[in-house]
Amino acid sequence: MASLYKAVSGTKRRREETEIEKESKSNGTSNRQRVLMLSSRGVTFRQRHLINDLALMLPHAKKDSKFDTKSKLYLLNELADIYNCNNVLFFEARKRQDLYVYMAKAPNGPTAKFHIQNLHTMSELNFTGNCLRGSRPIVSFDRTFDESPHYKLVKELLFHIFGVPKSARKAKPFVDHVVMFSIVENKIWFRNYQISESIDTAAADGSALVESEDKKASSKKKQLTMSLVEIGPRFVMTLISIIEGSFSGPLIYENKEYVSPNVIRSQLKTGKMLQKRKRSFVVENKKIKKSLQEKEFRETEPDPLADNIMFA
Template sequence: MGKKRKHSETQTAEPKKKDEAAPERPKRSLFGWKDKEEVQQQTESNTDPPQVFRNKEKVMVTCSRRINYRYRHLMLNMVSLLPHCKKDNKVESRSSKGATLNELIELRGCSSALFFECRKHQDLYLWMARCPNGPSVKFLVNAVHTMEELKLTGNHLKGSRPLLTFSSNFEKDAHWKLLKEMIIQFSDTFFSIIFFQIFGTPKEHRKSKPYHDHVFVFSIADDHIWFRNYQISVPHNESDKMVRGGLDKMTLVEVGPRFCLNPIKIFAGSFGGPTLYENPFYVSPNQIRALEKRQKAGKYAKKVKAKTRRKMHELSNPLEPDEFADMWRE
């Protein structure tokens, strides 16, 4: 038998690598050849860090049990207008609703809440609260008109970010300033660090559109906050293209809903706590209905008094006997 060859002899020698590498071929674009330095500079400029959505503010919208159908439709209209909100099941309207709502808000990962509370199937109260530390505001909602009732011609895109406009009266008193900051984003009027975002949709939210095509208008009249929603209508014809900054051709068309908020109290906590502000001009609906009943009861009392006065007048002033009363009797 022949001898086996050594393992080292079977391995072939690898070719030595050349020190000088071949020059890289420049990349070609639609406009010609590019140098390596230009390509590197472009790649460095294009490698920006991706934009990350950091504003995680969410609003939970819910209502109480036995709510009226009209107020429920108003709540659903607000849900459609706020893309950063979450809708939850109905909550029992009791004294312990604050703890229940705070727990639900924490489970849903929200930071603020809009709670529509209906009493006696006819009175609607709106709680606007920052959870779980507060503050919170309680409103009485009047003059409610839903989108279905109004049948207006405005129609904006669902999920677009609204522009928030406020009348100059919001800078008049401290409590109006606080309410304005609760509606927008940030406030340090009464508290050190408080972040509110209820009606203002966060920028770059995954459910919102990156442009504005409607306006939320908050105006103060007779110590009430009036809410309106308008669509920004811009002409789209080629002959009527609007120049940037030309607001003369831009019009506002009301979409709805519309309602009026009467502030009752501002609390330091969430759905309760120390009272920061109390409206001295607030009259509860129960007192208004009681006054109306008294006025109706007063009408009947006036009729009874008029009858007694007539009888007393007849007794005090008797009529003279008529000489022709027995003329036809035989």
């Protein structure tokens, strides 16, 4: 019976896939995106929870074990080829406090590198919103993505990674949440919202005594309200650079305004060191001034216990 059930379910699954392919061919569009998702060693517990939250949001993603090396990133193209993925989402952790993400189109590129800041996971936020696991999202972009060519390229990368195709095996045929990307102060903000619908039934029942059936339907349509409730996670990405190839090739864009967190930490350390030196310099000056005042007092007024005064 088990083998018979597997055979029947397999044929049913193939029939559904062929129907989806026919629909895509008739519409003239085919979205076959698969994402390889993995991280480097040294990620913290918050970063690991963020990666797990994103993996639950992407049913067309294949999550792999941690990648050992940080220098030979071009080997990720071979991994993507093994898992039959054409997108790579690689999280790189440095010094157990900085998180970088690479978004690449395998095997030809391009590759965009981002620095993730202000990350908050679902378990930390405890928002009231909720969505079906494996459902397809509406990917929304800010208008500023179309104003510059490098942000247009980033928009395509984000759409290919976070846009769940219909032909994904684990995807559910529902659209119940919105993934929003917006640019504020030259940073990309990520938010995830639930689409919640509510009907004001009290007003519809009160007006049902007077209005006809057609008017009832129209009033109910008018009273259907839609709102967005945040689910999580949330984080902010800063674009660092864009490479022409997949983890290799010439640099086609570099953010000149980006400042590395190592530089910021070194500046804070030097500032604290200068403040400490200033305080020690002030203490030394006070000691010198006090000793000079005591010396002047001794020179101006004779000591009453001196020998020439006591035995004069």
